[in-house]
Amino acid sequence: MTQEEFNIPDFAELQRLLTASCDKAEVHRVLQSDRIGISGLAALLSPAAENLLSQLAARSARITAKRFGRTIQIYAPLYLSNFCTNRCAYCGFSADNKIDRRVLTMDEAEQEAMILHGRGFKHILLVSGEAPARLGVDYLAELAMRLRNRFAAIAIEVQPLEEDDYARLFAAGITSVAVYQETYDRRIYAQVHHAGKKCDFDYRLATPARAAAAGMREVGIGALLGLADWRLEGLALGMHLAWLRKHYWRTALTVSFPRLRPAEGDFQPLVKVNERMLSQLIFALRIFDPDAGLLLSTREEARFRDGMVGLGPTRYSAGSCTAPGGYAHPELTGEQFSIGDHRSMQEVCADICQKGYDPVRKDWDATFQIKDGGGAMSAASL
């Protein structure tokens, strides 16, 4: 059980913290420090750091090289279902939208996975809308059992679950859980989540802790950029990360920075987040937490992703399709959003190699997860 719950200060309080740290001399001081803390993170996210972006990039690159070497881990999403009972204003899968809906049969899901396997992927992320009656824990457990011997790591990005469910899925072969808060600003959260279980801000906020408490090897958090002030989202992400590190130090943590992409429903971003802002956010979080895996997905364009190799991110998706069944049938519609980087996995890997980095397709083995009798054990207990 989770002993204590994570709470996020309201954004007015975070703004006061940011304003108090907005000082160029403080940014210079933080860039020389080994451990920077929340006020240091606030300085790096503040407007005072905007004109020092190259110094932030250099520091972030040094830390990333020291902790991760010259590597970028590669993965692909596998969309299982676009049914969703929630009404999120910004998402193509929202129950409000009239799109072609489908949930893959177990055989279809396995076929999609084997296409990715054939393309060389060893790490996959199973994704679905939030409709537990159509795609629940039984489905995920059965699929994981079918795939666990073919993939080195299987992650999920599905509806928030209970701790017991996560423990069952870990035993079935799922190693990681990604659950993004979307926005840590309660006011904006209420504004863009119109109906469905996702309206419960606190239940979602406590989900990463439930997954970690269940023994998941890795937990991912994130904010959808374009909903609320990106500097304050960055501060909230840093606080969440620090809290999870303190309470679940055995669990590896990742952070994702999805920027809003065009999707069915014509939702327009509420705030602007350009590539320069996204870069500042990534560098600041890398300097704040040297060990966090930082994801940069195909939402971003190839030019930007290539430019960020070595500067902070450690994990790239590649060759992605966001419509269920879209790898076997590229003509299918019903995607969650349109992607920005259309290169194949081979092209992404070739461009990473050209920059002198190794695209890594496997950094974990399922045998670490098996103990005598077929049950699961955490990596930390090996």
Ligand code: SF4
């Ligand atoms: S963001 Fe997630 S929960 Fe919201 S509509 Fe899209 S798939 Fe459903």
